[in-house]
Amino acid sequence: MSDEPIQVSIRILDKDYRIACAPHEEQGLRESARILDGKMRDIRKTGRVIGTDRIAVMAALNIAHELFQLQKSRTVDGGEIDPRLTLLQERVAQALAAEQALDASGERV
The missing domain is CATH 1.20.5 (Single alpha-helices involved in coiled-coils or other helix-helix interfaces)
Structure with missing residues (x-):
C-alpha cells in the first residue's frame, strides 16, 4: 500500500474542500468532517451565531472542550x-x- 497522499473531497456546511491525507487516514478524515459538519449545522441552526468563520470557531471550541473533558475524565490524581x-x-x-x-x-x- 502506498503512503503517497491522496486528495479527498469533503463537504462542510455546504462548501466543498479537497484535503490531502495518507490513504489509511481517509476514513478518519471523512468521519471527522462529518462530525464537524454536524456541529457547525447545529450552531447555525440556533441562529445566534452568524457567519461561517464564527460558526467554525464556535464548533472548534466545542470540540476542544469535549476533548478536554474526555482527557480530564481519564485522569486520576494527575496520572x-x-x-x-x-x-x-x-x-x-x-x-x-x-x-x-x-x-x-x-x-x-
Missing part, C-alpha cells in the same frame, strides 16, 4: 490511566521478578 501502559508495567514487573528468581537460584540463562 493518566492507560490500560496498555498498565499491562506493560505488569509485564516488566513479571520479567524482573523472573530474572531475580533466576539470579537467586544461581542459574544462568
Whole structure:
C-alpha cells in the first residue's frame, strides 16, 4: 500500500474542500468532517451565531472542550490511566521478578 497522499473531497456546511491525507487516514478524515459538519449545522441552526468563520470557531471550541473533558475524565490524581501502559508495567514487573528468581537460584540463562 502506498503512503503517497491522496486528495479527498469533503463537504462542510455546504462548501466543498479537497484535503490531502495518507490513504489509511481517509476514513478518519471523512468521519471527522462529518462530525464537524454536524456541529457547525447545529450552531447555525440556533441562529445566534452568524457567519461561517464564527460558526467554525464556535464548533472548534466545542470540540476542544469535549476533548478536554474526555482527557480530564481519564485522569486520576494527575496520572493518566492507560490500560496498555498498565499491562506493560505488569509485564516488566513479571520479567524482573523472573530474572531475580533466576539470579537467586544461581542459574544462568
